[in-house]
Amino acid sequence: MTNQTDVRSGEAGFTLIEMLVSLALLALISVTLIQMIYGARRVLNFVDRANAAAPIMSAQNYLHDALVDLQPIDTAAVGNRTVPGVQGDSNHIAFTTAHAPRGAYQGLYRVSVGPSPNGRGGFDLVAEQELFRPNADEAASAPRLRSKLVENIASVNFSYFAKRDDEGGSHWQSNWNSGIPDMISVDVVFPKNDVRRWERMIVSVAAAATYGIRCPNRVNCD
Numbered sequence: 001m002t003n004q005t006d007v008r009s010g011e012a013g014f015t016l017i018e019m020l021v022s023l024a025l026l027a028l029i030s031v032t033l034i035q036m037i038y039g040a041r042r043v044l045n046f047v048d049r050a051n052a053a054a055p056i057m058s059a060q061n062y063l064h065d066a067l068v069d070l071q072p073i074d075t076a077a078v079g080n081r082t083v084p085g086v087q088g089d090s091n092h093i094a095f096t097t098a099h100a101p102r103g104a105y106q107g108l109y110r111v112s113v114g115p116s117p118n119g120r121g122g123f124d125l126v127a128e129q130e131l132f133r134p135n136a137d138e139a140a141s142a143p144r145l146r147s148k149l150v151e152n153i154a155s156v157n158f159s160y161f162a163k164r165d166d167e168g169g170s171h172w173q174s175n176w177n178s179g180i181p182d183m184i185s186v187d188v189v190f191p192k193n194d195v196r197r198w199e200r201m202i203v204s205v206a207a208a209a210t211y212g213i214r215c216p217n218r219v220n221c222d
Contacts, residue, residue, distance in 0.1 A: 053197075055149075056198055059150050062101075063201070067095070067203040068204075069099040070085065070096065072179075086178075086179070086184075087176065088176050089158070089174060089175050090175070091156060092112065092113065093114070093158045094111065097109055101145055108132035109131055109132060111127055111128070111129050112127070124153065125150040128147075131144070152194075155188075156188050157185075158185065160173050160174075160184055161181055161182050161185070162181050183202055183204050184202070185203075
């Protein structure tokens with residue numbers, strides 16, 4: 001009887017050393033799992049940021065190329081149809097450029113960029129591109145494109161820099177009505193808690209230094 005009782009009491013639980021070893025293993029496994037979860041979250045955050053940055057980079061590349069190729073068009077250059085070089089305010093900008101959208105006809109385009117309601121309580125940054133035709137009859141049938149540059153933005157801000165003479169100085173301004181500014185700034189603001197970021201871009205307009213150029217190469221403006 002005594003021997004059986006001793007055997008059963010010895011098998012009834014764990015020794016202190018066994019419990020300490022089990023707790024140490026549990027702690028090691030917990031730390032390993034936490035590190036794996038943290039690493040997976042970092043990878044997912046990196047992928048999310050990369051995916052969010054791709055459309056922004058594409059939009060910035062398009063705006064940069066279109067503004068660099070901005071053209072000062074006037075009536076002497078294209079028959080009797082007058083098209084100003086740049087018109088804009090803090091929310092919208094319209095300009096004529098020799099930069100053609102990808103996969104579109106080569107030529108001059110009249111481009112309008114600004115926010116457009118997206119039906120979800122926000123705005124999308126949209127570019128509307130119209131192939132420029134010098135004659136009024138041809139203009140009605142000119143190809144028109146509408147491109148969504150960036151989805152779901154809070155606002156966009158354009159500003160224009162013009163060099164003045166020594167007495168007038170130089171400054172940024174929020175409205176532009178005629179002629180070509182020396183630089184154009186584009187800044188996009190995203191909704192609160194949005195992980196995307198838009199670094200303010202400032203484009204130096206090449207046409208501002210060569211205002212005498214009336215029509216780009218390989219383009220028929222007559």
